[in-house]
Amino acid sequence: MKSPALPTPDVDRLFALDQAALHARLHQRVDDAWQLGRKVYPALPRPGTWLDLRGKCAGQAHFGRGGLRFNPTLLSENRLAFFVDVVPHEMAHWLVHHLEEGHRVRPHGREWRSVMRNLYGLEPRATHRFDTRSASPAPYRYRCACRDHHFSRRRHALACAGQSYVCRQCRQPLVHSSVS
Structure with missing residues (x-):
């Protein structure tokens, strides 16, 4: 190349x-x-x-x-x-x-x-490897039996509208605890 x-x-x-x-x-x-x-x-x-x-x-x-x-x-x-x-x-x-x-x-x-x-003389890559935490904050904290999960505004709105989420580790439902 x-x-x-x-x-x-x-x-x-x-x-x-x-x-x-x-x-x-x-x-x-x-x-x-x-x-x-x-x-x-x-x-x-x-x-x-x-x-x-x-x-x-x-x-x-x-x-x-x-x-x-x-x-x-x-x-x-x-x-x-x-x-x-x-x-x-x-x-x-x-x-x-x-x-x-x-x-x-x-x-x-x-x-x-x-x-x-x-x-352009570049290796083609479909995705970047940037740290996106500051660009895509997830301020809504949800809990299960084993840990905290952080939801984006969109996912939080879906949860408020009735969409249910479960933890992939413990399979318990995620419950909103507070805004971080």
């Missing part, structure tokens, strides 16, 4: 950026990845870029909205990995989708893997 096509950013400079400068630099990195994609597919439309993704996802190519979404919390905590891996990952989705018949291919299929390897 060839070396990464996008230059690796200077780590010290990247970590010295405040939030506004980091977001501006992310927009620039998306533009750099887009320009590289246009060398292969000149008709590739420029994606919009938003920093409005929440939860455990680092990034998302959103075709209906016309661009790429990124998680600002995970960006702030994983700056170098975002610039080296996440931006090319999402831009590869963007490129493959806009190719003829691209809307019919599997998200992390052969075409996407080929773009990751041959255009």
